[in-house]
Amino acid sequence: MTFITDIRDYPWTSLLAGILPKRLAGFLPRRFQATTSQIVPSASIAGNALTVVIAIMTFLACLTAGAVYMVNQSASAWVNDIASEITIELDPVNSPDIEKKITLVSLFLAKQKGITEVRPLSADDSAKLLEPWLGSTAALSALPIPRLIAVEIDRSSPPDIELIKTALSQNFEGVTLDDHRRWQAEIRTLTRTAALGGISVLGLVAAATIAVIISATRSAMASNREIIEVLHFVGANERFISGEFERHFLGLGVRAGLVGALAAAIAFLLLPVIMHLMGGGIVTEAETRRLVGSGELDIGGYLLLVLVVVVVAGLCMITSRLGVIRVLKSYA
């Protein structure tokens, strides 16, 4: 109930004035301007150094969250792609008429339930898949390159893969089926590892932010001890006094958070340019794309950055409140 009362009684209309720098707050419409002076003056709370530290923390948190989000999106796309496809591999050794065998296997597969498309890859297509490693050379045609059949499956009613696998091995010699499970598992492991690493970094950033805010709260209270005493004398309780400090730290958190998130958003926008400037070529770009997809955040990614700002501001507010109450208790 106290929390609901806090929300209800919060001076929302003057919050914007508290967040904006003083010289900009003056341009706000009258109803958004604070009617009376702040009981605890902003200047006594924290200098620019604290704002810069929180902005850097937010920047790092946003970079981490954004990178994990991109890796996750890219991995999901991979998993989706490979989960809706299986590959049939035909061993060219001991298959004098490989083209006939491909046709037969393709016909067999097309008859199976749950298969939407069967696409045999030509010898040239198979050779092209090896080009990144072996280059474009005439020697490729002399190599016994396995022939592939790409099979699209209906994800809403998938076929019985194990049954098809058994039927293929019984009816055709040297034909194997790869349902990409190994790759899916590896991608999931990669995603989980990236997420775990990201969460660890976010945890460290949150811990550092909390430590900085606790220290700033203590010094703010020490420099405003006289104001706190007067507030006590006029009957202010812990909630009121902590609210006065908390409002400043919320404003600081939002301001610094927005700066950090904006810097991170710009960094994500400029990522391809930065890579290019750092000397990255087509290969670097291709590898990056493989890891993080398009390398750009979508709307969900930018919403995640906004969420980071909200969390940082909330962290500043809650930490300062708890810090103030703790110091007030020590005064008592």
Next chain:
Amino acid sequence: MIRFDNVGLRYGSGPEILRDVTFHVLPGSFHFLTGPSGAGKTSLLRLLFMSLRPSRGLIFVFGENVADLPPAGRAALRRRIGIVFQDFRLLDHLTTWENVALPLRVMGKKESDYAEDVTDLLRWVGLGDRIHAYPEILSGGEKQRAAIARAVIGRPELLLADEPTGNVDPAIGNRLLRLFVELNRLGTSVIIATHDYALMEQLEAPRLMLYEGQLQASAP
């Protein structure tokens, strides 16, 4: 309303500043607290205001034993008490108007509900033209009046004043005394700590005499 039973006070391991202080303050009463400098008047006021804890004895404020009260309970009682400090304790970054309105702001009242009352009171104490001034440009007497206005704006049930007329000329002093008397008529109990005998002569009120830390007499 207020009861002190054998209250003693010492700072740290020093000598007792107050010894065996016992008295009652009834609702609607008016008292002068007097005695020579260093007799312990300010310390007694601080005990009354719960900003100090006694070394021994019991203090009851509005029927509550202050030793048993949590911080929130003491804050609630302080809202029923107005206090004027000898050193004013005005906040330098707030205007005179904002300083006076502070207790009402702390009570959670809306500014629109009290704006007129604050302005009227400031005019009444002769600070009508200093409403937007900051304390650092006010004279000692003006600060004194602003501090008194802040103490009485919330219509407290008990008013404590430490040398409230120490920095003002006799005319303003009389005016402030009238304000205290008027508040007392409206039901506020008043305790004024002073060694201004001229002020005490103007009003027939019991005097709590402190001498070397002991309450020696309570005579009108």
